[in-house]
Amino acid sequence: xxxxxxxxxxxxxxxxxxxxxxxxxxxxxxxxxxxxxxxxxxxxxxxxxxxxxxxxxxxxxxxxxxxxxxxxxxxxxxxxxxxxxxx
Amino acid sequence: xxxxxxxxxxxxxxxxxxxxxxxxxxxxxxxxxxxxxxxxxxxxxxxxxxxxxxxxxxxxxxxxxxxxxxxxxxxxxxxxxxxxxxxxxxxxxxxxxxxxxxxxxxxxxxxxxxxxxxxxxxxxxxxxxxxxxxxxxxxxxxxxxxxxxxxxxxxxxxxxxxxxxxxxxxxxxxxxxxxxxxxxxxxxxxxxxxxxxxxxxxxxxxxxxxxxxxxxxxxxxxxxxxxxxxxxxxxxxxxxxxxxxxxxxxxxxxxxxxxxxxxxxxxxxxxxxxxxxxxxxxxxxxxxxxxxxxxxxxxxxxxxxxxxxxxxxxxxxxxxxxxxxxxxxxxxxxxxxxxxxxxxxxxxxxxxxxxxxxxxxxxxxxxxxxxxxxxxxxxxxxxxxxxxxxxxxxxxxxxxxxxxxxxxxxxxxxxxxxxxxxxxxxxxxxxxxxxxxxxxxxxxxxxxxxxxxxx
Numbered sequence: 001x002x003x004x005x006x007x008x009x010x011x012x013x014x015x016x017x018x019x020x021x022x023x024x025x026x027x028x029x030x031x032x033x034x035x036x037x038x039x040x041x042x043x044x045x046x047x048x049x050x051x052x053x054x055x056x057x058x059x060x061x062x063x064x065x066x067x068x069x070x071x072x073x074x075x076x077x078x079x080x081x082x083x084x085x086x087x
Numbered sequence: 088x089x090x091x092x093x094x095x096x097x098x099x100x101x102x103x104x105x106x107x108x109x110x111x112x113x114x115x116x117x118x119x120x121x122x123x124x125x126x127x128x129x130x131x132x133x134x135x136x137x138x139x140x141x142x143x144x145x146x147x148x149x150x151x152x153x154x155x156x157x158x159x160x161x162x163x164x165x166x167x168x169x170x171x172x173x174x175x176x177x178x179x180x181x182x183x184x185x186x187x188x189x190x191x192x193x194x195x196x197x198x199x200x201x202x203x204x205x206x207x208x209x210x211x212x213x214x215x216x217x218x219x220x221x222x223x224x225x226x227x228x229x230x231x232x233x234x235x236x237x238x239x240x241x242x243x244x245x246x247x248x249x250x251x252x253x254x255x256x257x258x259x260x261x262x263x264x265x266x267x268x269x270x271x272x273x274x275x276x277x278x279x280x281x282x283x284x285x286x287x288x289x290x291x292x293x294x295x296x297x298x299x300x301x302x303x304x305x306x307x308x309x310x311x312x313x314x315x316x317x318x319x320x321x322x323x324x325x326x327x328x329x330x331x332x333x334x335x336x337x338x339x340x341x342x343x344x345x346x347x348x349x350x351x352x353x354x355x356x357x358x359x360x361x362x363x364x365x366x367x368x369x370x371x372x373x374x375x376x377x378x379x380x381x382x383x384x385x386x387x388x389x390x391x392x393x394x395x396x397x398x399x400x401x402x403x404x405x406x407x408x409x410x411x412x413x414x415x416x417x418x419x420x421x422x423x424x425x426x427x428x429x430x431x432x433x434x435x436x437x438x439x440x441x442x443x444x445x446x447x448x449x450x451x452x453x454x455x456x457x458x459x460x461x462x463x464x465x466x467x468x469x470x471x472x473x474x475x476x477x478x479x480x481x482x483x484x485x486x487x488x489x490x491x492x493x494x495x496x497x498x499x500x501x502x503x504x505x506x507x508x509x510x511x512x513x514x515x516x517x518x519x520x521x522x523x524x525x526x527x528x529x530x531x532x533x534x535x536x537x538x539x540x541x542x
Contacts, residue, residue: 004092007099011106018110025115045117052122056113059129063105067098067136074140 018060025053090233097139097237104242105132128242134533135240138254142236145254146229149261158265160225166268167221170510171214177506178207181499199496203503213511217267220518224260231257239533247533255528263521271513286364287329290373292320292345292354294381296400299324301385302479304346304450305374307359307486315341316486319479326374328359333486337361341486345376348388348422348456349449352378382407386427386476390420398465407470413461419468425453427474434461434468450479 001009032046088096108128111121138145153159185200224231232254239250292300301324307316316333320326329335340360345352355375364370380389382402389407391397394417399410411419421441423429432439441457448454461468 002092004096004099007096007103011099011103014103014106014110018106018113021110021113021115025113028115049115049117053113053115056109056125059112060106060109063102063109066133067102067105070133070136071140074137074144 015060015063018056022053022057022060025049025056029053090229093233093237094139094142097233097240098136100237100242101132101135101139101240103132104135104240105129107242108132127244131242131244131247132240135236138239138532139236142232145232145258149228149258152262153265156262156266158262158269160221160265163221163265163268164218167214167218171211174207174211174214174506174510177502178204178211181207196496199499203499206503206507210506210510213514217514220260221264224257224264228257228261248529251532252525252529255532256522256525259521259525259528263524267514267517270517271509274509274513286335286361287327287369288359288364288372289325289327289369290371291324292326292374292376293324294375294379295377295391295397296380296402297375298381298402300345300347300376300379300381302347303376303385304479304481305354306344306346306351307341308344310340310342312342314484317481317484319481319483328486335361335486343374345374347379347385348424348452348454349447350390350420350422352376352390380407380409382470382472386423386474387429387470387472388422389470390422392418392420395419395461405471405473407468407472409468409470410465411461411468412465413463415463417461419459419461421457421459421470423455423457423472424477425455426477427455427472429455429457429470429472431471432457432459432468433471434459435466450481452477452479 026049029046029049029051032049033043035042035046105128108125108131110125111128112125114121114125181200181204185197185204235250235253235255235257237250238246238253241247241250292303292305294300299320301320301322303320303324305318305320305326306314307318307328309315318326318328338361340358342358343354343356345354353376355377356372359372363372378390380391380397380400380402381387382389387407389409391411394414396412396414397409398412401408411417421429421432425446432441439459442460443458445456446453447456459468
């Protein structure tokens with residue numbers, strides 16, 4: 001197994017863990033928000049955890065699209081440069 | 088590992104960084120700094136991916152900049168080799184000067200020359216460093232950029248600074264190092280070796296018949312008739328003026344006289360001056376002494392006075408046969424060292440005795456002098472002799488122009504400092520400039536630059 005494969009496997013595992021982490025955070029967030037403890041700060045924490053989880057899930061889902069967009073743009077830029085202007 | 092493998096690895100690392108960022112962002116730990124870290128890592132991943140995707144763009148950009156700036160590596164290398172040749176020439180010249188400064192009173196000159204030689208070897212090492220750096224950058228700048236990209240895309244900003252610095256270093260040096268000649272030439276100091284060993288006059292000291300006169304003392308006088316040098320002709324009658332034995336001034340005009348067995352003779356040409364060699368460094372000037380006829384390498388000397396003309400002369404071993412024409416009462420003088428025995432003197436087939444004899448001592452040689460008066464008309468004179476030769480013990484006094492010496496020393500030191508300056512100091516300054524430019528570019532790429540701020 002080459003080091004690139006290793007990194008790719010690691011990435012796949014990280015992505016899986018991240019998805020589970022999103023679910024966990026989501027549940028914890030709702031649990032905190034819906035808990036019968038009348039502390040405003042606790043509710044706020046739960047709210048922000050939910051928001052973060054949603055944003056993280058959004059970027060996680062968009063990750064491959066972002067990278068392919070980057071390679072698309074740069075591969076379009078990296079055409080041979082025009083010859084320099086002659087003085 | 089090929090370029091594309093490395094790029095692939097870097098790309099995977101960038102994706103990993105991004106995903107780790109989202110993972111950290113999604114962690115159910117409500118700490119603001121942690122979330123910030125997650126965002127930062129996502130951004131790092133994206134910027135690393137941008138950098139990786141624009142790798143070929145970067146390389147093309149560097150080559151484009153090279154053409155725009157009209158710099159190319161082959162001219163850089165030819166410039167370097169020109170510099171090396173210059174140093175080696177100076178090195179050879181100075182070593183040569185060092186070896187030909189044979190006279191003991193020049194030894195103090197070898198010290199500044201050695202200092203300059205030290206400078207030159209330092210400059211040579213500086214050139215070596217430049218060549219090494221140049222070939223390293225030229226051959227490996229792509230790999231440096233690749234390695235930089237790889238380091239840049241490591242997660243948790245492990246190698247972001249180092250990667251950014253490597254990328255900018257490789258690109259800046261690849262583009263700007265070939266421009267070093269332009270920078271250095273701006274501060275160029277003229278480097279020429281002047282003064283010493285500029286002229287060499289050599290030749291033979293010849294008698295009336297054109298035979299060389301060995302062990303004759305050539306006295307050299309300046310325009311004020313002060314003796315500036317006494318040179319001994321060697322066993323073959325050859326003399327050398329300059330060529331490391333003498334420190335001749337740039338402009339000189341000397342009158343020359345010959346001294347042999349305690350007698351002084353005039354010499355043709357009477358003057359030796361700096362214009363005689365023309366533009367060339369070396370020239371041959373034979374000194375002719377018309378007043379004497381020598382036999383067997385100076386064992387016996389026949390001096391004629393101005394009333395006597397030599398019509399014919401034959402020189403054999405142990406015998407000189409001369410046909411003379413005398414206008415009025417003429418006198419010939421036979422001069423010989425005491426080691427020579429004058430066996431017989433025959434004039435017009437009859438044996439003659441010396442009219443007047445005396446002895447003198449010249450440079451440790453006992454000299455016998457025999458004067459013979461001959462009458463008007465043509466005479467055939469035969470001189471039979473035997474015996475060996477006595478060498479005078481004489482310490483040469485070489486020409487030593489102090490006014491010129493300071494010039495030489497100053498020239499040498501200027502040359503050494505000039506070479507060191509233009510080959511070591513200015514390139515180092517340029518390299519330092521490039522390093523600080525690299526740091527600034529690294530900061531643009533996202534690194535923090537170096538802690539030590541040079542500019």
